[in-house]
Amino acid sequence: MAITVTINNETREIDAPGDMPLLWALRQELGMVGTKFGCGIGMCGACTVHLDGQAVRSCSLPLSAIGDKKVSTVEHLAQSEVGQALQQAWLDEDVMQCGYCQAGQLMSATALLNSNATPSDDEIDAAMQGNICRCACYKRIKTAIAQVSRNEETANV
Amino acid sequence: MSEATTLSRRSLLKVSALAGGGFALSATMPMVARAVSAEAGAPAELTAFVTIAPDNTITIIGKNPEIGQGIKTSLPMIVAEELDADWDQVKIEMAETNMAKYGPQLAGGSFSTPMNWMPMRQTGATARAMLIAAAAQKWGVPVASLGTEPGKVVEKASGRSATYGELASLAATMPVPDPESLTLKDQADFRIIGRAIGGIDSPKIVRGEPIFGVDTQLPGMVYAAYERSPVFGATLKTADVEAAKAQPGVIDAFIVRGNGNPEELVDGVAVIASNWWLANRARSALKPEWDNGEWASHSTAGYAAKAKELMDGGQAAEVFGERGDMAGALASAAKVVTADYSYPFLAHVPMEPMNCTALMRDDGVMEMWAPSQTPQGGLASVAEYLGVPPEKVIVHITRMGGGFGRRLNNDYMVQVAAIAKEMPGTPVQLIWSREDDVKTDFYRPAGWHRLTASVDSEGKMTGLKDHFVTFDLGESPFNPALMAPDTFPAKLMDNLLLEQDMLRTAIPMGALRAPNSNALAFVTQSFLDEVAHETGKDLPTLLMEIVEGAEPEPTTMGFTGPTPGFNPGRLRAVTRKATEMADWGKPVTGGHALGFGYYWSHQGYFAEVVEVSLSDSNKVQVHNVWCAGDVGNQIINPFGALNQVEGAIIDGIGQALQLAVEIEGGAVKQSNFHNYPLPRMPMTPQIHVEWVKSDNSPTGLGEPALPPVIPALTNALFALTGKRVRSLPIDTSLFA
Numbered sequence: 001m002a003i004t005v006t007i008n009n010e011t012r013e014i015d016a017p018g019d020m021p022l023l024w025a026l027r028q029e030l031g032m033v034g035t036k037f038g039c040g041i042g043m044c045g046a047c048t049v050h051l052d053g054q055a056v057r058s059c060s061l062p063l064s065a066i067g068d069k070k071v072s073t074v075e076h077l078a079q080s081e082v083g084q085a086l087q088q089a090w091l092d093e094d095v096m097q098c099g100y101c102q103a104g105q106l107m108s109a110t111a112l113l114n115s116n117a118t119p120s121d122d123e124i125d126a127a128m129q130g131n132i133c134r135c136a137c138y139k140r141i142k143t144a145i146a147q148v149s150r151n152e153e154t155a156n157v
Numbered sequence: 158m159s160e161a162t163t164l165s166r167r168s169l170l171k172v173s174a175l176a177g178g179g180f181a182l183s184a185t186m187p188m189v190a191r192a193v194s195a196e197a198g199a200p201a202e203l204t205a206f207v208t209i210a211p212d213n214t215i216t217i218i219g220k221n222p223e224i225g226q227g228i229k230t231s232l233p234m235i236v237a238e239e240l241d242a243d244w245d246q247v248k249i250e251m252a253e254t255n256m257a258k259y260g261p262q263l264a265g266g267s268f269s270t271p272m273n274w275m276p277m278r279q280t281g282a283t284a285r286a287m288l289i290a291a292a293a294q295k296w297g298v299p300v301a302s303l304g305t306e307p308g309k310v311v312e313k314a315s316g317r318s319a320t321y322g323e324l325a326s327l328a329a330t331m332p333v334p335d336p337e338s339l340t341l342k343d344q345a346d347f348r349i350i351g352r353a354i355g356g357i358d359s360p361k362i363v364r365g366e367p368i369f370g371v372d373t374q375l376p377g378m379v380y381a382a383y384e385r386s387p388v389f390g391a392t393l394k395t396a397d398v399e400a401a402k403a404q405p406g407v408i409d410a411f412i413v414r415g416n417g418n419p420e421e422l423v424d425g426v427a428v429i430a431s432n433w434w435l436a437n438r439a440r441s442a443l444k445p446e447w448d449n450g451e452w453a454s455h456s457t458a459g460y461a462a463k464a465k466e467l468m469d470g471g472q473a474a475e476v477f478g479e480r481g482d483m484a485g486a487l488a489s490a491a492k493v494v495t496a497d498y499s500y501p502f503l504a505h506v507p508m509e510p511m512n513c514t515a516l517m518r519d520d521g522v523m524e525m526w527a528p529s530q531t532p533q534g535g536l537a538s539v540a541e542y543l544g545v546p547p548e549k550v551i552v553h554i555t556r557m558g559g560g561f562g563r564r565l566n567n568d569y570m571v572q573v574a575a576i577a578k579e580m581p582g583t584p585v586q587l588i589w590s591r592e593d594d595v596k597t598d599f600y601r602p603a604g605w606h607r608l609t610a611s612v613d614s615e616g617k618m619t620g621l622k623d624h625f626v627t628f629d630l631g632e633s634p635f636n637p638a639l640m641a642p643d644t645f646p647a648k649l650m651d652n653l654l655l656e657q658d659m660l661r662t663a664i665p666m667g668a669l670r671a672p673n674s675n676a677l678a679f680v681t682q683s684f685l686d687e688v689a690h691e692t693g694k695d696l697p698t699l700l701m702e703i704v705e706g707a708e709p710e711p712t713t714m715g716f717t718g719p720t721p722g723f724n725p726g727r728l729r730a731v732t733r734k735a736t737e738m739a740d741w742g743k744p745v746t747g748g749h750a751l752g753f754g755y756y757w758s759h760q761g762y763f764a765e766v767v768e769v770s771l772s773d774s775n776k777v778q779v780h781n782v783w784c785a786g787d788v789g790n791q792i793i794n795p796f797g798a799l800n801q802v803e804g805a806i807i808d809g810i811g812q813a814l815q816l817a818v819e820i821e822g823g824a825v826k827q828s829n830f831h832n833y834p835l836p837r838m839p840m841t842p843q844i845h846v847e848w849v850k851s852d853n854s855p856t857g858l859g860e861p862a863l864p865p866v867i868p869a870l871t872n873a874l875f876a877l878t879g880k881r882v883r884s885l886p887i888d889t890s891l892f893a
Binding site for chain 1: 225226355360366369433556558560590800830840
């Protein structure tokens with residue numbers, strides 16, 4: 001039985017069991033492989049997507065639980081101003097090493113700045129601690145977020 | 158035996174095996190493939206690594222696998238420099254696996270930079286010389302009257318010029334110059350090398366484009382999960398494949414027999430489905446029965462108890478390094494310092510779980526998309542397993558979501574080949590769960606050391622003894638459980654006795670980032686800190702005493718080319734720099750303390766100072782790390798270089814604070830990130846890095862910054878608490 005889900009502002013029909021996690025539907029039913037598999041138990045954040053703007057772990061979100069909520073993925077990130085600014089900051093700071101976790105990092109960072117445009121150091125830590133970077137690019141991730149957040153601060157002055 | 162240098166045959170062989178046996182130790186680099194004359198209007202291949210199109214697009218081949226170490230960006234930078242390319246016109250393409258065309262292709266041992274520095278310069282300079290020769294012919298002028306500016310050949314006197322694109326097809330017909338005849342650039346003239354250039358694939362990554370091995374998508378592709386015994390060394394008795402086949406979405410399930418080599422293929426059951434999540438879920442229906450043999454009784458606790466028994470028993474089975482008269486040094490010592498050190502098994506856990514995609518084609522070719530650090534070795538293993546010549550296996554090298562040494566072993570490649578050969582014409586993507594990854598890795602070996610130092614009446618360290626208990630890995634030619642007899646400071650001891658006992662095991666072991674060194678730095682630098690403390694000095698002072706009067710060792714022909722031996726001057730320089738950076742020696746206040754660590758590995762010299770404190774609940778807090786590194790006279794890409802050092806430091810701190818793989822019942826107890834807790838953002842310290850330039854060719858940075866941070870941290874904790882950490886990970890109840 002097909003399940004209907006709104007992903008990146010498009011209505012998608014997915015022919016998969018309702019208990020299939022969104023991650024595996026995105027990657028292998030819809031061919032959207034930007035969202036990554038890291039641990040399968042919501043411990044690493046590589047699979048982070050937005051559900052009505054909130055950062056959630058798609059490896060632990062069954063299709064049947066999505067309902068009318070809107071899913072947004074890294075493939076759609078450039079459509080938002082904050083997302084685009086973060087993508088650029090990631091490149092400017094040369095944040096990544098292997099890059100595998102970075103889609104999830106960017107999704108968590110975007111959700112953070114959308115809810116708190118000028119987070120403190122501790123607030124960045126708190127919002128990002130669910131995302132593991134095995135290469136440990138944490139210093140640069142933090143700098144890139146702070147960079148965008150500072151721009152925001154300046155813009156508001 | 159009077160000299161310390163008696164390397165075992167197995168460790169001598171280790172570098173060749175690291176590459177999977179695919180090439181000889183003295184592998185030479187083909188600088189150029191014979192240039193092929195290009196059709197008019199088509200891109201012209203000037204060397205194996207440089208192709209130039211009429212529109213001035215310069216395509217440079219990224220030779221070695223990219224695991225996050227930045228090599229797909231940095232090696233082409235070297236080519237582009239000597240080619241005198243305009244970097245904005247450069248496009249980088251990943252090489253196919255091809256030993257004959259590209260030479261050794263591997264990501265391991267921090268080998269890529271030292272091994273390719275000169276060949277990449279030569280391949281760029283070769284293409285440049287051919288472009289100049291083409292312009293000389295076209296204009297009828299002597300070669301000597303021409304030079305280059307970024308992307309074009311210029312006649313010096315007249316100023317007339319032609320772009321590389323205009324000259325490329327003619328250049329491809331020019332004779333390939335003798336590499337010895339090439340003039341390479343002066344370092345002072347570098348425009349691209351030394352520039353901070355962002356990772357070449359990063360724009361694709363931030364957009365979520367398919368780029369990693371697990372992102373491979375082929376028409377009609379199916380997904381495979383593989384059930385194997387959690388107990389190492391087990392064989393499969395039975396499994397209910399029919400029950401698995403009856404699960405939703407499952408296409409097939411079948412038993413796969415191991416090939417007798419646990420580094421390649423062990424018994425298991427393949428479950429194939431239209432979606433990996435369905436395949437993986439169906440594994441629970443298999444109810445496999447395993448024959449665990451003797452191995453199910455093995456445990457970390459058992460190994461540790463046996464190690465203690467062996468160390469307490471005195472004389473070890475084997476002496477692997479001896480000099481002078483250690484017994485005499487101990488007998489006449491004014492003071493003897495002794496301590497036991499140990500460290501656990503560790504897993505690699507790169508973020509992208511093991512995976513590989515394979516298609517058994519109608520023409521009998523096994524085509525593979527492999528995230529492998531040693532694709533040439535993987536290709537050879539798959540060909541051997543299938544019983545076909547290497548030409549019948551094609552391996553596309555994908556970007557990898559981390560390596561750390563895990564993907565030096567290509568078991569997942571053989572596994573998917575074993576599955577795909579049963580399904581000709583259907584592409585199969587094998588994916589491991591994180592639990593599979595944690596539970597069936599090639600682990601950093603655990604080890605136990607009983608160290609003893611003799612000190613004379615003037616407080617001088619006169620000798621070192623180490624009773625090492627490690628693992629017998631059988632005939633495995635690359636043995637990361639061995640300790641080289643010239644490990645620092647053994648090589649500089651007047652009196653030395655290194656002896657070892659080996660435990661039998663079926664636990665698979667492999668190279669984890671900075672293999673050997675990641676454990677031995679902790680053991681040796683912590684113990685030297687103890688000796689320093691016992692003799693009323695600090696560790697940097699003791700190190701300076703140890704190297705006093707030592708001469709630089711000669712350069713030898715190593716795996717990566719000419720390899721400078723240990724140079725005490727480089728040790729001194731990084732030690733001085735790091736201690737200056739950290740204001741070492743000045744009193745530290747506010748409940749903080751500093752510790753020092755030094756190590757030389759993978760041709761890089763690193764000295765690091767760590768600043769720690771303890772929280773009210775005795776949680777270790779690392780505030781600052783000062784790091785001085787010497788990897789030669791040139792940092793190729795400061796962006797990537799710094800990223801490697803920062804990452805290695807945090808990686809090492811994470812290992813020291815909270816990582817261990819424990820064996821119980823012959824299997825790994827840990828399973829995922831909840832009980833194998835990698836570092837997260839809040840524990841990131843401030844990291845200050847400075848480069849010490851020395852007159853040596855540049856060498857690799859994937860590894861050498863990691864080892865010293867661990868003893869620097871444990872030595873800082875001693876300075877803070879007076880409690881000595883002699884076992885990893887750090888047990889904070891010590892500080893209660």
